[in-house]
Amino acid sequence: MRTGTKIAVGAGAAVVVLGGAALVFGPGLYADMNADSAQEAPAVDSPGVGGATDPAEFEGDWTVARGESYAGYRLDEVLQGEDVTVTGRTPDVDGTLSVADGAVTAAxxxxxxxxxxxxxxxxxxxxxxxxxxTAEFPTSTFTLTEPVAVEPGTESVELAGELTVHGVTRPVTLDAQxxxxxxxxxVAxxxxxxFADFGVQAPDLGFVSVEEDGEVEFLLDLVRNP
Structure with missing residues (x-):
């Protein structure tokens, strides 16, 4: 949800356990290995809702469909001067969205x-x-706080809402295709x-550090409720 998820904070700290790999393979090779494993940023294959589409066709309630949907984080680590990008994701995403009068009114x-x-x-x-x-804070949420118009030909929207991660809720604004x-x-x-905004401290262990900022990212398949 440029979100939901906040998520980036926690995973960054996890790089502590990878110090051994850096020592074995060397920081340069380690960085290359991890850069190759970072997944591409989420995107809609064919953005746009169609110039001839009647906005009334979108009216009603929608649900996030399991399968292709996912959410997660993207963050940068610095290992002995080598930049490494890390991505973490889960398909376990649920949600609902409502459209009325040509606008998303709730999500x-x-x-x-x-x-x-x-x-x-x-x-x-x-x-x-x-x-x-996560034993205490097993979920993160994004809640829309302002309606957003979805008109024929729309390819992207700006969503204002609240993101809750690690038990902390913050206002966020994100662009979505x-x-x-x-x-x-x-929607992607x-x-x-x-990290600090959600009560998470980015680690700095000398040989490896995590940038203080990251991204929460998502791709959601939506199906209309019968």
């Missing part, structure tokens, strides 16, 4: 933080158990976050 998205994963299990354990304490699919609609975007 709430919930992410299961206990299943956010990168390509390294040790990092993920640290993220869940230490950084975000929108587009139609064969079965409904798709990200929100910048500052």
């Amino acid at each position: 709430e998205i919930t992410v299961d933080m206990t299943t956010v994963a990168t390509d390294n299990g040790a990092r993920d354990d640290y993220f869940r158990e230490t950084a975000l304490n 929108v587009g139609l699919t064969d079965d409904g609609a798709r 975007g990200s929100v910048p976050v500052t």
